Amino acid sequence: MTHPHHPSEPAVRPDGGLAAVGTAPDVDRARHRLEISYDGTDFSGWAMQPGLRTVCGVLTDALSTVLRRPVALTVAGRTDAGVHATGQVAHADLPADLDTAWTVRRLARLLPPDVRVRAVTAVPAAFDARFSALRRHYRYRVATAVHGADPLRARDTVSWPHPLDLDAVNAASAGLLGEHDFAAFCRRREGATTVRELQRLSWSRGEDGVVVAEVSADAFCHSMVRSLVGALLDVGRGRRAVEWPASLLTRTERANDVAVAPAHGLTLVGVDYPPDDELAARADITRNVRLPQA
Known part of the structure; x- marks a missing residue:
């Protein structure tokens, strides 16, 4: 492969782009x-x-x-x-x-x-970023101060100028843990399953006063994290009962009364994978579960 001072290396433009060069031959x-x-x-x-x-x-x-x-x-x-x-x-x-x-x-x-x-x-040829993954970890940030999010964190923190009862939110979150059909919290895609294993959903308040939700699952369907957060924020401000989010797990279609929390508060913070010798087996299991069956 070309190295930094090789004569065939493309020139770097002042704006950081690369000058065009001839196409290199195919390699393994x-x-x-x-x-x-x-x-x-x-x-x-x-x-x-x-x-x-x-x-x-x-x-x-x-x-x-x-x-x-x-x-x-x-x-x-x-x-x-x-x-x-x-x-x-x-x-x-x-x-x-x-x-x-x-x-x-x-x-x-x-x-x-x-x-x-x-x-x-x-990495080994068996590594598949999507299907080899064991779980994904997300974080959602909510600023409950009356003045809103700090300007330096405004792009990744939602301003929520309402009281937020963390005891109620964590109690409601506990009722959602485990493997369930999360159809009520997902935007359905044709042929795709909405069954997921929610492994972590916990809320805490940092020293800066920002409330952070930590969410982990084997996988997430479309809009699932933001819908879970939206439902739980309604519990936290007293608009819904603690039992309400878990009661939605009996539904087979998306719940229109679940608010989808704003996108900018959400960050994907990590993905876990098995050891190299288990990558292929994990990918096969995941494909069989996630992909539509013939």
């Missing part, structure tokens, strides 16, 4: 894992959409420019418009002789400041 590919962070404020979500600025679109364009060949990314969790990430994971099949440190440096020059690739690492 190997699976690589990418550790990604982004401020989702100015993105229309992760997934590529025609005419819209998306995280996947920006990253694939940058990688394809740096490596001078098309790149396809598979992500652990497709975040919605406005949602952030400090622990997003994706995989791609990249040149087997890739200099990963050089690639990270080049991407740092080319990418806009609201998205970063923190690391690129060679």
